Amino acid sequence: MPDAISQGWGWRSFLKQDMSKHLSEASKFLSYVLRHQPDAIGITLDVEGWTEISVLIAAAANCAKQLDHELILAVVTTSDKKRFAISEDGLRIRAVQGHSTASVDINYVAKVPSEFLYHGTATRFMESIGKEGLLPGSRQYVHLSQDEHTARAVGQRYGKPVVLKIKALLMHEQGFKFFQAENGVWLTSAVPVLFLKE
Ligand code: HQG
Numbered sequence: 001m002p003d004a005i006s007q008g009w010g011w012r013s014f015l016k017q018d019m020s021k022h023l024s025e026a027s028k029f030l031s032y033v034l035r036h037q038p039d040a041i042g043i044t045l046d047v048e049g050w051t052e053i054s055v056l057i058a059a060a061a062n063c064a065k066q067l068d069h070e071l072i073l074a075v076v077t078t079s080d081k082k083r084f085a086i087s088e089d090g091l092r093i094r095a096v097q098g099h100s101t102a103s104v105d106i107n108y109v110a111k112v113p114s115e116f117l118y119h120g121t122a123t124r125f126m127e128s129i130g131k132e133g134l135l136p137g138s139r140q141y142v143h144l145s146q147d148e149h150t151a152r153a154v155g156q157r158y159g160k161p162v163v164l165k166i167k168a169l170l171m172h173e174q175g176f177k178f179f180q181a182e183n184g185v186w187l188t189s190a191v192p193v194l195f196l197k198e
Pocket of ligand 1: 185
């Protein structure tokens with residue numbers, strides 16, 4: 001009997017892991033098409049980044065990528081970073097930030113930032129950042145976090161993390177625009193070196 005119990009738990013944990021892998025793969029696919037390459041599956045995003053969920057599912061199926069409403073909703077609701085939003089009528093989906101595709105230009109409302117915001121990066125980028133400041137790279141904006149802890153996790157994706165403190169309010173006072181996506185991520189077009197503190 002104890003064996004059966006332990007086997008039961010084993011299966012449950014296996015199923016949980018399997019589900020989490022499934023959700024993570026679907027999330028990566030959604031990030032890819034909703035932020036970067038909608039053309040890859042032949043969909044278009046409107047200027048605010050929205051696309052019809054039913055069109056997305058059909059287009060993904062044509063490319064042998066299985067998606068359904070239930071899976072999409074599970075990705076949206078379980079996303080740790082709240083990367084995606086569903087429209088009020090439940091028919092459309094978009095990524096709330098992180099775009100590189102030029103077809104999307106979300107009309108974010110400008111917002112006054114707190115005195116400091118944070119950017120997590122990897123030590124290997126520091127030499128270049130020290131010369132050029134923070135640049136958006138392939139994305140539309142430089143991404144900033146409200147707190148150091150989040151920034152450190154962002155930086156860790158690329159190697160040994162380093163957290164930069166940005167004099168955000170001073171930048172704002174000098175005319176730089178800041179936006180906050182609905183998942184809390186701060187966006188600005190670039191951060192010149194003089195506003196960076198390590
Ligand atoms: C670095 C994730 C050299 C920059 C996160 C970063 C975020 C420079 C990398 C979101 C540079 C770009 C965005 C310069 C900046 N020279 N390197 N002058 N300026 N960099 O992924 O901010 O999981 O495009 O420091 O949580 O890391 O996708 O930007 O290391 O919110 O939802 O160039 O992506 O969210 O990398 O991450 P990225 P990021 P998701």
